[in-house]
Amino acid sequence: xxxxxxxxxxxxxxxxxxxxxELLGEGAPIQVSRPPSDRGIDVLAVDGRGRQWVVExxxxxxxxxxxxxxxQLHALATxxxxxxxxxxxxxxxxxxxxxxxxxxxxxxxxxxxxxAGELYVNVQGRxxxxxxxxxxxxxxxxxxxxxxxxxxxxxxxxxxxxxxVAATGLDDGNVSRIVRRLDDDLLLERRELEFRARDAGTLLxxxxxDYRYERHDIxxxxxxxxxxxxxxxxxxxxxxxxxxxxxxxxxAAWAIDHFAQFRVSSVYVEGDPRDVAAQLDMRLGVRGANxxxxxxxxxGVFLGEQAYDGLNCVAPVQVYLDLLHLPERAxxxxxxxxxxDLRGHAAAA
Numbered sequence: 205x206x207x208x209x210x211x212x213x214x215x216x217x218x219x220x221x222x223x224x225x226e227l228l229g230e231g232a233p234i235q236v237s238r239p240p241s242d243r244g245i246d247v248l249a250v251d252g253r254g255r256q257w258v259v260e261x262x263x264x265x266x267x268x269x270x271x272x273x274x275x276q277l278h279a280l281a282t283x284x285x286x287x288x289x290x291x292x293x294x295x296x297x298x299x300x301x302x303x304x305x306x307x308x309x310x311x312x313x314x315x316x317x318x319x320a321g322e323l324y325v326n327v328q329g330r331x332x333x334x335x336x337x338x339x340x341x342x343x344x345x346x347x348x349x350x351x352x353x354x355x356x357x358x359x360x361x362x363x364x365x366x367x368x369v370a371a372t373g374l375d376d377g378n379v380s381r382i383v384r385r386l387d388d389d390l391l392l393e394r395r396e397l398e399f400r401a402r403d404a405g406t407l408l409x410x411x412x413x414d415y416r417y418e419r420h421d422i423x424x425x426x427x428x429x430x431x432x433x434x435x436x437x438x439x440x441x442x443x444x445x446x447x448x449x450x451x452x453x454x455x456a457a458w459a460i461d462h463f464a465q466f467r468v469s470s471v472y473v474e475g476d477p478r479d480v481a482a483q484l485d486m487r488l489g490v491r492g493a494n495x496x497x498x499x500x501x502x503x504g505v506f507l508g509e510q511a512y513d514g515l516n517c518v519a520p521v522q523v524y525l526d527l528l529h530l531p532e533r534a535x536x537x538x539x540x541x542x543x544x545d546l547r548g549h550a551a552a553a
């Protein structure tokens with residue numbers, strides 16, 4: 205298990221009095237001490253009002269590490285002490301994990317979210333002062349994300365590495381590297397040679413900030429009709445042309461659960477979307493567009509595709525990620541999908 209580096213612990217101990225004092229607005233200085241290591245506490249702090257803070261320092265704000273810190277701190281804190289996580293810089297996914305766990309936190313840039321009785325501190329938007337060096341590429345890069353997608357499609361399954369190789373089409377070395385990164389971020393649990401997502405919701409929350417919808421090759425255009433009528437006509441025509449496709453976004457949310465009506469039909473297509481548009485006789489242009497033809501940045505988006513109410517759609521996990529980046533009622537649809545249709549995948553968060 206990765207522990208915070210000694211330099212980060214020292215910096216946190218050194219800067220904590222000023223940071224916490226500024227955030228709390230205390231006139232009296234913050235007193236800090238480092239208890240014996242066998243107590244499992246990184247730093248103890250006492251503020252100007254006599255409140256005692258049990259402080260845990262982590263070198264990463266990945267959701268997995270934040271969840272671990274929450275368990276540790278809630279176990280160590282008593283009725284007279286308050287738990288506090290300190291990280292170099294808090295990521296949006298880490299902040300969400302902390303909020304879900306009811307955990308106070310601050311980072312070395314001066315951002316914080318602290319609740320203690322009548323005390324409420326919320327500071328956001330200060331840029332990171334730490335630039336990680338030599339950090340491996342993200343496990344959620346387009347092709348690498350096939351691993352997370354497979355894990356989320358079957359969150360209860362215990363996987364062996366060779367099975368993930370077969371499921372994702374990645375080579376053994378890539379899968380090993382990606383699994384190691386996910387494991388380092390405490391997003392996996394293991395038993396002997398097998399592993400699975402430690403918590404599907406936490407894994408999804410770790411993926412979401414790294415996902416970039418705009419990386420896909422997105423072509424906008426217009427065809428006659430509206431809403432479901434357009435989606436069904438597109439599906440029929442793409443089938444006739446033998447073009448591999450799968451709907452996402454609001455059409456997929458509607459097909460899966462009839463969540464809401466929609467205007468824009470978003471559909472992944474295999475091959476160059478310009479060629480597909482030509483075969484569809486689609487009028488190109490952003491103004492009045494009611495179709496998005498999407499050339500995926502990686503064919504892994506099709507993993508787990510399935511027909512819902514006559515429309516072939518990408519897996520609900522992929523639909524959820526795309527909805528976070530789409531207009532109309534997409535954000536509401538994402539929340540509904542996660543609550544009602546990702547229960548066996550990633551609803552917990």
